[in-house]
Amino acid sequence: MARKTGSHSEITGPRIREAAVRLFARHGYAAVSMRQIAAAVGVQAGALYLYTPDKQTLLFDLMRAHMEDLLRAWQAEPMRRAPLHRLEDFCRFHIRYHLDRTDGTFISYMELRNLEPKNFEMIGALRRDYEAALETILRDGVAEGRFTLPDTKLSTMALIAMLTGVNTWFRESGRLSRERVEQIYWDMVRRSVGA
């Protein structure tokens, strides 16, 4: 019995996760029923509870997985020395990673308010970890005299908002290629930090 083996939160079936991510991103957590998710998987609603203790935990697990994957992926990137190079790598990584996971990204930004306080705090902490990665680059760049930024915390938020915004308009079939988008965004970011 899956219900008795180990902790729930980690083992949600991949098919369920995929269906839930898709549906939550399209219609929103509150607007999607467990029955809809089950139908997308090809199963009855009751069967979902073999894999997750409840709907809230399902959402939380999806969001946590998204953030932890993001942090792991960034840490796995080779790290160069110069702040300017690191900033370029961060920009390109951020755009690429988020464009590859539009649904997960959407959920992570839109469904924060549907998390219970304890879960909200956990996701918030992961997000702050990611922001800290960028802020460290900015601070190093300022310390080395390469960047001109009066407030690295504010600039961190500004840059992340700008970069994540790509997800709202980019279409694979559109006028601009990913590589071109990456390049133009990086040019704007580089100039905005005064480098």
Place this chain on the structure above:
Amino acid sequence: MARKTGSHSEITGPRIREAAVRLFARHGYAAVSMRQIAAAVGVQAGALYLYTPDKQTLLFDLMRAHMEDLLRAWQAEPMRRAPLHRLEDFCRFHIRYHLDRTDGTFISYMELRNLEPKNFEMIGALRRDYEAALETILRDGVAEGRFTLPDTKLSTMALIAMLTGVNTWFRESGRLSRERVEQIYWDMVRRSVGA
């Protein structure tokens, strides 16, 4: 009878609108019931239907009002000549306006997916009008050789995302004053367009 006088969509009582904006922003459209809105106003659920034909129209009216007010407010701003001045005015206006209406802004960005197709298209058109205001400034600046931007459409989206992002972190009681935030964002924007 309110129900028979004129078109519904325009006359939703101010108390209902305020309560709905607050609740939709806090919990999301799908998660808020008509009964909750009614309770916040101090009335029974049925009474709401004297002022709006249904929940969907209530959401749509709130979003349309937000976008139309935004466009009107920008058009009412005095318009300077030089693209650089106009860009500065736009940045400061955008930040100020959105910080003054955090709930309405939140809804306008988060609840698009809960609009029926026809309503979605209408709100989308208003948003494109607003984006066009910024893009015109950027194009003029490029034409005059003041800005260096390979793609003004992309830059429009990038800048609006960056500026609107202020709403996600700014707190009136925080470390930075509005004026200081405006100034720093404007510096980043100015540099990002190559001016």
Place this chain on the structure above:
DNA sequence: CTTTAAAATGAACGGGCGTTCAGATAAGGC
């Protein structure tokens, strides 16, 4: 082929949903 455990069903639970409407209440003009 039998045993055993995992996976899924399908009905049921109490409860909240958006919306309607006949009837009560309140507010002014005469």
Place this chain on the structure above:
DNA sequence: GCCTTATCTGAACGCCCGTTCATTTTAAAG
């Protein structure tokens, strides 16, 4: 005081919700 008209109530409608659970189906292991 009466009449008109706007406002609101409160119960009801059918429907869907998240979740539980006894029971059945599926699938390996021995």
